[in-house]
Amino acid sequence: MSRHLNVLIIEDSEDDTLLTLRELRRGGYSLDYVRVDTPTAMQAALEERTWDIAIADFSMPAFSGLEALKLLQRYNLDLPFIVVSGTIGEDVAVAVMKAGAHDYLLKSNLTRLVPAVEREVREARERRKRHSTEQALQESEERFQTLCNSAPLAIFQTDCQGRRTYNNPLWHDISGLSEERSLGYGWADAIHPEERLGVLKSWEHTASKQGSWVHEHRLLTQQGEIRWVRALASPMYSTEGNFLGHVGTVEDITKQKQAAQRIYEQAALLDISTDAISVCDLENQILFWNKGAERLYKWKSQEAIGKNAEQILYNSEESLILRRKIQAILAKDGKWQGELEQVSKGGKKIVVESRWTLIYDEVNKPKSILIVSTDITEKKQLQAQFLRAQRLESLGALAGGIAHDFNNILTPILAVAQLLSFKFPNLDDNNKQLLAILEGSAKRGADLVKQILSFTRGVEGTRTTIQLRHLLVDVAQVAKKTFPKFIDTQVNIAPDLWTVFGDPTQLHQVLMNLVVNARDAMPDGGTLSISAENFWVEEEYARMHVDASVGSYAAIAISDTGMGIYPEILDRIFDPFFTTKEQGKGTGLGLSTAMSIIRSHGGFVTVYSEVGKGSNFNVYLPSSQIIETDTPADVELPEGNGELILVVDDEATICEITKNTLNSHNYKVLTASDGIGALALYAQHKESIGLVLIDMMMPGIDGPSTILKLQRINPKVKIVAMSGLVAHSSTIQYQNLQIQGFLSKPFTTEILLNTISSALK
Incomplete structure (x- = not known):
């Protein structure tokens, strides 16, 4: 007690x-x-x-x-x-x-x-x-009775001799028997006469073995109605291990049987369809396979039925991942439509336009998946040719106009540079250096032409992880070297830009189309801006943009200061064959193709334009939040002047490596593992500490709270915040803390030293 x-x-x-x-x-x-x-x-x-x-x-x-x-x-x-x-x-x-x-x-x-x-x-x-025990028992009995009375299944109980001792109300509705006739052995009267003997023998065998029982059979009601049921029974035992009888359920599966029968009756009609029609269960086992599926996939019906669809139709990890994403969408929305890459029996790759529909049983429980697929392999091949033609349209005026003459100019320059080196091996070092510069410049020019021509030829590739920085820099270089000099090209790419999964050739085409359109919008000159950053789409933003979904994106912005787009045609710019260019200057398929490509990558496009002020096209591509890993060039790092830095982080390894790094570059360092320690050290060395480098997420007093307390001690304290959870582009939320900088973990030595040097100024 x-x-x-x-x-x-x-x-x-x-x-x-x-x-x-x-x-x-x-x-x-x-x-x-x-x-x-x-x-x-x-x-x-x-x-x-x-x-x-x-x-x-x-x-x-x-x-x-x-x-x-x-x-x-x-x-x-x-x-x-x-x-x-x-x-x-x-x-x-x-x-x-x-x-x-x-x-x-x-x-x-x-x-x-x-x-x-x-x-x-x-x-x-x-x-x-x-009282509590009695009340719990009473409530349990009431819950059991309520459950049985409202259950979507008929529930029964038998004694050890197989006689029914209990039936819930739904059994009477299914069987058509009264409560009195359903007890004892009377329940067998509801079984269809043609199946009664077999069902009773099966039941007697189960009862004698005291095992579980599952059986599908027909009932014949007194009104002459035939119903299909699935009966399940499990044995009950006393605490001493004595057999007491069975408890079980009876499910009315009449509608399921009728639906299955209709499906099989309609199979002959489905076989004349040119589309591949199949039905899979929720574990991907193939249940139905029409003649159209045999023609498309080369698997005969008897070969396909019973096999796992993932094993015979998909041979790449990307396709399997997409299929599983589709199943998640089905569970949520009940349907899906889109393109899939599959393989036929011989391993031939095919592309299908597929429509998936989730089929439910009579109790609205997902049962199977109906899949209708149309072969669009040839269509995709023609589309690839069309996309290549569009790439040529975007670069035709640039590459076609300069490649031949440019190569003609570069060929003798490069040849003469190499020939002179051979003919005059005894030149002094100064002249040799001049020839090396000449040869290197010629080679760089030739590489540029090869790059443009390679893209113009439209070499196709499979989708892979892409570092958008490379595509953007490449497009910017083409613009700087080929656009008129009165167009100023500016590039601003976030240093922690996420990667995307896609087709680099198609995305290159989209970017080139947008920058060429920007060039054409500035016949009198202007500024072309190419920028990229990480972007998180929230629920409210997704509701306002039809193609957007909640998640992480890499956001690319192509903007110009040109003529702008009139409001009355802004909604039509993505329509196929719509163009405002002069005849012969464009087909009107560029932006519609770009939109199609971005949508096929799961992204979306937004446009903002004002007449006379320019246009801004924003391309959003889904990202897995993996940061690009470029190898930084060797740069001269800023050195300290003996300033004392207070480093605050609950991770001891971060404190130690940061301390060693700063000590190596002429800084003095104090470290604290939490906010309380930081406040104590700062109060002790307030006059000497030049800057506080503090983590945002710490146990006890967190970073923001510690910063506010430090600022109460010294309103002029200089602070650089750091965090492994806050993206570099999200530091706007810390502006109200009045800090001097922000570091997104993990950070390089260059970024660390540059940030601290800038904050100390």
Whole structure:
């Protein structure tokens, strides 16, 4: 028994209260108590919390023990109530006990208090336990009855002889039998006469073996209606291991059987379809395979049915991942439509336009997947040719116009440079260096032409992980070297730009189309801006953009300061064959092709334009948030001047490596593992510390809270925050902290030193 008590003391005397508490503590109790001496105070105490026992003085100036007892009884609480009095007669004691008090004693004989309390608290707890058990049992029985009455399955129970002892109401609806006829062996009357003997033999065998039973069979109701059911039964045993009977369910599967029958009846009609039609269960096992599927995939129906679709139709990890994503979409939306790369029996790659529909059973539970696929392999091949033609349209005026003449110019330059080196091997070092410069420049020019021509030829590649930085830099170089000089090309790419999964050739085409359009929009010159950053699409943003989904994207912006687009045609710019260019200058397929490519990559495009001010095209491509890993060029790193830096991070390794790095570059370092330590060190060395480098996520006092406390100590303190959870582009949320810089973990030595050097200025 617990030796802790919550005691409600109804007493006007503090001295008597202390005597009562002292006696209880002598009895080994730890106490929480409240003393009240008015009805209002007692009522508040009863409503505020629960109590183990109430001890009341019989007579008080404004309140009596009997009145306190009546107040307690109005709350209907099973709370032991002991009356304590200085003097109490036998008649009063009898009246108190009749009124409902559990015990009474004199203040002059408090030695009885502890035994009385122990007895009454113990009995009260036992009463509550019995009440709780009885109530739980009653509630369990009620829940069971409610469950059985409302269950979507018929539920039955038998004795050890196989006689029905219980049926829920749904059984009577399914079988058509009354409650009386369903008990005993009467349930067998509902079985169809043609199947009755077989079902009973199967049941008798199961009952004798005391095992589980699963069987599908027909019922024939008294109204002459045939119903298909699936019956399941499991054995029940007593705690001693004796067989008691079976409990089971009966599911009406008539609609499923009828639906399956209709599917098979319609199979002949489906076989004349040119599309491949198949049905798979939720584990990807093929259930149905029409003649169109045989023609497309080269697998005969008897070969395909029963096989796993993933094993015979997909041979790449990317295709399997996409298929599993489709199944997730099906579970959510019930349907999916899109393109899939598959293989036929001989391993030939094919592309299909596929429509998937989730099929439900009669209880609205997912059962199978209907798949209708159209072969678009030739269409995709023609589309590839069309995309190559569009690439030539984007670069035709650039590459076609300069490649031939440029190569003609570079060929003799390169040849002469090499020939002179051969003919004059004894040239001095200065002249040799000049020839090397000449040869290197010629080779770089030739490489540029090869790059443009290679892209123009449209070499196709499979989708792979792409570092967008390379594509963007390549496009920017082409623009800088080939666009008119009065167009200023500016590039701004986030250093931590995420990678994307896609076709680099197609994405290169999209970017070239957008920059060429930007060039054409600035016939009198202007600024072409190419930028890229990481972007997170939230739910609200996704609701406002049809093609957007919640998640991470790499966002590319191509903007110009040109003529802009009129509002009345802005909604039509992505329509096929719509163009504002002069005849012969464009087909009007460039932007529609770009939109198609971006959508096929799971991305989307937005446009903002003002007439006379220019246009801004934003391309969003889904990303897995993997940061590009470019090898940085050797650069001269800034050195410190002996400044003292306070590094605060709960990761000891980060503190240590940061300290070593800063020490190696002429800084002095103090380290702290949490906010409290940082505040203590800063208060001690406030005059010497030049900057605080602090992590945002720490146990105890976190980074933002520590920063605010540091700024209270010294409003001019210089702070650089760092975090492994906050992307570099998200540091705007820390601007209200008035910090001097932000580092996104992991950071390089170059970024660390440059950030600290900049913050110290």
